[in-house]
Amino acid sequence: MTNKPEVFYAKIMLFGEYSVICHSMGLTIPYAHFKGELGFLNKYRYTDFDFAIESNRMLREYHAHLKALKDKGELKCDLDLEHFGKDLKRNLFFESTIPQGFGIGSSGALCAAIYQRYARNRIRSQRNMKQEEVFRLKEIFAQMESYFHGISSGIDPLNCYIKYPLLINGDRGISVVGIPRNKFPREGAIFLVDTGKPGITHPLVNLFFEKCQDPAFDRLVKDTFIPLNNGCIQSLLEGHTELFFTSLHELSAFQYRHLSPMIPETVTGAWKAGLDHRTYSLKLCGSGGGGFILGFTSDFEASQRSLKKQGQKVIAVYKNS
Numbered sequence: 582m583t584n585k586p587e588v589f590y591a592k593i594m595l596f597g598e599y600s601v602i603c604h605s606m607g608l609t610i611p612y613a614h615f616k617g618e619l620g621f622l623n624k625y626r627y628t629d630f631d632f633a634i635e636s637n638r639m640l641r642e643y644h645a646h647l648k649a650l651k652d653k654g655e656l657k658c659d660l661d662l663e664h665f666g667k668d669l670k671r672n673l674f675f676e677s678t679i680p681q682g683f684g685i686g687s688s689g690a691l692c693a694a695i696y697q698r699y700a701r702n703r704i705r706s707q708r709n710m711k712q713e714e715v716f717r718l719k720e721i722f723a724q725m726e727s728y729f730h731g732i733s734s735g736i737d738p739l740n741c742y743i744k745y746p747l748l749i750n751g752d753r754g755i756s757v758v759g760i761p762r763n764k765f766p767r768e769g770a771i772f773l774v775d776t777g778k779p780g781i782t783h784p785l786v787n788l789f790f791e792k793c794q795d796p797a798f799d800r801l802v803k804d805t806f807i808p809l810n811n812g813c814i815q816s817l818l819e820g821h822t823e824l825f826f827t828s829l830h831e832l833s834a835f836q837y838r839h840l841s842p843m844i845p846e847t848v849t850g851a852w853k854a855g856l857d858h859r860t861y862s863l864k865l866c867g868s869g870g871g872g873f874i875l876g877f878t879s880d881f882e883a884s885q886r887s888l889k890k891q892g893q894k895v896i897a898v899y900k901n902s
Contacts, residue, residue, distance in 0.1 A: 589693045591615035591679045592686035592740040593875065593898060595771070596814050596832075597749060598865050599789050599840070601734065605807040607749035608814045609740045610760070612898060617677030617690045619698055621668075628676060636674035643695075644669060646728050658721045659701040682779025684867020688729040689737030692722055696742065706743045708757055715755045718742065731783040748814070764820030767901050770881035773866065773873040775894040776845040780870030785843055798839070806835055822879075826862070829877055833862040843869030851891045860884050 590611040597607025620626060622633040644665055650656040665673075675694065679687040696703060704714045722742070723735030740747050745757040792798045809832040816825035834856055837844065843865055844852060852863045852874070861878035873896075878884040881900055888895050 587694065587697055588616050588618045589690040589697075589741045590744060592689055592737055593773075593866060594684075594736070595817075595875070596810050596864075597736075598684075598867055598869075599786075599843075600802065600807050600810045601736070601749060602786075602789070603793070603802055603807060604751045606751065606811045606814045607736065608746065608758075608817070609736060609749070610746045611740060611744050612685060614896070614898070615677075615679040615685060617675055617679050617687070617694065619673060619694050620676045622672040622674055633672070633674040633676070636676075637669060637672055640673060640675065641669050643728060647725075650724075657724045658696070658703075660695070660699045661701055662699070665695070665699050680779070680872070682781065683775075683872030684780060684865075684869070685773075685873060686737045686741050688726055689722075689739075689741040692725040692738035693742035696721065696725065696738070708745060710743070710757070712754045715739070715743075719755065730786070732786060748818070758818060760817065761820040762899075762901065764822055765901050766822060766879040768881060769877075769879045770884070770900040771898040772876045772878070772881065772884070773896040773898060774848055774851065774863065774876055774888065775873060775896065776847050776871050777894070778845070778847075778871040780845075780868055780872040782868040782870075785868040785870050788842060789840075801839060806832075806839070809835060826877070826879060829862045829864070830856070830859065833864050836864055840865065840869070845869070845871050845874075848874050848893065851888055851893050854887065854891065858887075860887055 590613045592609055593612045594607060594609045597605060601607040644662065647656060647660060648662050651662060675691050677687060679685060679690055681687045704718050719735040719739050722738035723733045726733035726735065726738050736749060746760060748756050748758045793802060809828055812828040813825060813832055816828055837852055837856060855861045855863050860880065861876050861884035863874050863876050866873045866875035885895050
């Protein structure tokens with residue numbers, strides 16, 4: 582345990598939203614543009630007072646939830662909840678620029694920060710971690726984050742905690758990977774489109790599970806959605822740019838046709854324009870319903886101009902030049 586504040590970045594799941602629930606591959610990256618850290622509200626800290634008070638109130642409720650789990654012998658890690666409680670009385674809060682409900686890990690960063698500060702005998706984050714340590718952390722974080730979403734894979738807080746790109750490869754494990762930037766188009770970019778409103782994860786995840794009860798939809802997921810998702814990840818990591826953008830276009834089209842309830846109405850026109858003109862491809866970022874939408878392009882300037890004309894706010898995640 583340490584008293585030193587540590588910053589935890591947002592995360593972006595490039596590929597694997599929804600399909601990873603059905604044992605597809607997933608690829609997630611830290612995103613340093615947004616971040617959060619635990620801190621104390623006092624006269625030396627300049628921040629939004631109302632935000633800090635509300636954050637402290639929420640943390641008190643979360644502390645009570647963790648304590649109830651611990652009292653029942655169900656908490657999956659040894660958190661020093663006594664220390665956590667004392668800090669709450671000193672006006673502990675989570676200072677964060679990560680927008681809530683936008684699919685980029687606001688609750689994941691919070692869980693990572695609490696684990697890092699209060700876990701006894703915590704597993705330390707490092708580039709070369711043992712698989713058993715990674716899976717143990719994933720199990721711990723899944724329980725911690727389920728408070729916020731009803732169900733959690735644990736991947737978001739795991740990525741926020743480890744702070745490296747992670748490849749989720751089903752039963753074969755989770756590994757730290759590198760994305761070959763030199764293979765990405767020189768004018769290309771990964772970007773976010775801001776829908777202007779937060780999404781709500783729990784009901785949309787439940788809707789996806791309900792849709793999977795339909796045998797026809799379940800076959801679509803297994804025979805089309807998962808192979809497209811996995812193909813995007815493999816071609817991106819292997820640097821096969823042309824194949825990557827082809828697979829990405831097909832994945833975008835699949836989500837437009839079959840996951841339309843998850844796509845906010847404010848971006849459906851822009852999504853369709855991307856499919857029609859192939860200047861860029863949009864896909865879900867997190868559960869959808871609001872928050873951010875993820876975009877990929879081989880020509881960022883042209884895509885940015887097109888999306889701005891359509892009234893969309895664009896935020897670059899990664900640009901080659």
